[in-house]
C-alpha cells in the first residue's frame with residue numbers, strides 16, 4: 001500500500017465497488033463534472049473500467065483510497081495515460097462526499113506524486129480540472145502543481161460549457177520541494 005500522511009492507496013477490493021458506484025458514479029452531477037463524459041447509469045455487476053480494474057492495462061494504475069487509521073474506504077485515485085516514451089501521466093481522484101474538505105484530497109495528490117515520480121520515474125504529471133473546482137485546484141497547487149493554461153469552454157457539464165485548467169508538475173520541481 002502507498003501511504004500518505006492520512007490516507008493509504010491500495011488495490012481495488014470487490015466490496016469497494018458497490019460503495020463507489022453508489023456514491024461517485026450514480027451521482028449525476030459528480031459524474032458529469034468529474035468524468036469528462038456523459039453520465040449514464042451503471043448496472044449492478046457492471047465491468048466499467050473505472051470500477052473493475054483491468055490489471056493487464058499497463059497505461060492505467062487505479063487505487064482505492066482508505067483512511068490510514070481504521071481503513072475506511074474514502075474514494076478512488078488513478079494514474080492514467082502513463083506514457084513510457086514521454087514519461088508522463090495524468091492524475092485523477094474522487095472522494096466520497098462525506099470525506100471531502102478534510103485534507104484527504106491534498107494527501108492523495110501527494111501519494112500519487114510519490115508513486116509517479118519516485119516509484120515510476122516519470123518526468124511530468126498533469127491534472128486537468130474544471131476551472132470552478134477550487135478544492136481540486138488547491139489540492140494540486142498545495143503539492144506544487146503549476147497552472148499552465150486554461151482551455152475555454154472545453155467541457156460540456158450539465159447544460160453549460162465550462163473552462164478547464166491544466167496543471168503540471170515536473171520531477172525536478174517535485175524533488176526540489178521534497179528537499180527544501
Ligand SMILES: CC(C)(COP(=O)(O)OP(=O)(O)OC[C@H]1O[C@@H](n2cnc3c(N)ncnc32)[C@H](O)[C@@H]1OP(=O)(O)O)[C@@H](O)C(=O)NCCC(=O)NCCS
Nearest residue numbers: 093094095100101102103104105106129134135136138139
Ligand atoms: C476535488 C477533491 C478530490 C479535493 O479533495 P478534498 O479532500 O475535498 O480537498 P482538501 O480537503 O484536501 O482541500 C484542498 C484545498 O481546497 C480547499 N477547499 C476545499 N473545498 C473547497 C471548496 N468547496 N471551495 C474552495 N476551496 C475548497 C481547502 O481549504 C484546501 O485548501 P488549503 O490547502 O489552501 O486549505 C474532492 O473534493 C472530490 O473528490 N471532489 C469531487 C470529485 C472531483 O471533483 N474530483 C476531481 C476531478 S478533476
